[in-house]
Amino acid sequence: MRISDAMISKNYLNSINETKKKINTLNQQLSTQKKIQNPSDSPQGIAKLLALNKKINDSETYISNVQESRTFLQETVNGMESIQGQISEAITMLTEVKDASKSETLQTYADKIDSVLDTVLSAANIEFGGKFIFGGTDFSSNPYGLDGSGNSVSSLINDASGIQKVKISSTTEQKINITGTELFGTIIKQSGNIDSATAVGGTVVDTTSIYDSAGNQYDLNLTYTKTAANTYDLTYTIVDGGGTTVYTSSSAASVVFDSATGRLKTVNGSDKGTFHIFVPANKIDVNLDLNGTKETAAASSLTFNANQKRDIFNTLISIRNDLKNGVIPSDDDIQAVKDFNLHILDKLAEAGNLINQMDNTEEQLTNQKTLLTNLASKENDVDIAEAILELQNQDYLLQLSYKMSSMILPKSLVDYI
Helix, strand or coil: CCCCHHHHHHHHHHHHHHHHHHHHHHHHHHHHCECCCCHHHCHHHHHHHHHHHHHHHHHHHHHHHHHHHHHHHHHHHHHHHHHHHHHHHHHHHHHHHCCHHHHHHHHHHHHHHHHHHHHHHHHHCCEECCEECCCCCCCCCCCEEECCCCCCEEECCCCCCCCCEEECCCCCEEECCCCHHHHHCEEEEEEEEEECCCCCCCEEEEEEEEECCCCCEEEEEEEEEEEECCEEEEEEEEECCCCCEEEECCCCEEEEECCCCCEEEEECCECCCEEEEEEHHHCEEEEEEEEEEEEECCCCEEEEEECCCCCHHHHHHHHHHHHHCCCCCCHHHHHHHHHHHHHHHHHHHHHHHHHHHHHHHHHHHHHHHHHHHHHHHHHHECCHHHHHHHHHHHHHHHHHHHHHHHHHCCCCHHHHC
């Protein structure tokens, strides 16, 4: 096969152009410090980078969520520590006031308890980042406030039991708040089972004790009436110590259990599983938590457990009023304050555990982000030293090609005769 001069020239020029392209690419890579300048440079590489960058962005979002949540939790701890400090002072005062020699200064102690009440109420309404820390998921107003007479504290929002959660991964959400209901309210947890063999129209009845803000005991009578498979109407009555019914529920709550697992599914269409019982006339305010109740093929058996008998606000008001009237607080009143002190210490420990979880989660997410960033860097970042050496090699080849061309191109047809 004859190789013509035209073929040699064409191949030579193509070689020079390829070298120039490589030099131009290397210059661009050194300028931008990126291997891929356009999607067409490496479709597969671009696909990997897009996937890695999405994961990096997600990690940054989760890290931001964790950092903001940890700050929110720290403010929660600060608020609870302020409350616990005031409650500790109140316990000291109440221990002192039991001394008969203090009877002439009961008004002074009443003023001090009133000051404690104001501080605790103020801490219960603390706000951070536009959110009331103990307001659950309702941020419309202060969660708690005194009535016009100053003799009762009640919730100013519809529901202080809402749980705030943040995403810490694509599939995981983490609780980040201590709700006002679980800190200040009385939550009665019902557990056990309702017999699934109960006929439609049949009932399951049980009773537990509840207390008003003054510590008076009542019977809470619950009646489950089966209306369909896995479905019940829940009604209740409240009876005082003398046997008089002081309240009857005006309507039934619909309680539905999962047909496959028997676990509680909804209460009045909500999967929260809680039921609020509020009787202002008797200063009764409790929350019934039904999440521990199941429907199973066994004899009905229900038990109850309360986180605290009385709310701290109205307990302090009752103590203050007694002191103003020259009455030394009862042992039950003092015990209620001590019980709340233990309760808030438990909640401080819970918040501390949540902060530790956030710290561990942030460390994991930071390590994950670092790994993903390294992978993305390996895929697209330029090794500067290697690129400079390659650029020098290509430039040397180009200069060598130019030198060869200076020797070949001047030849004419005469040189070949």
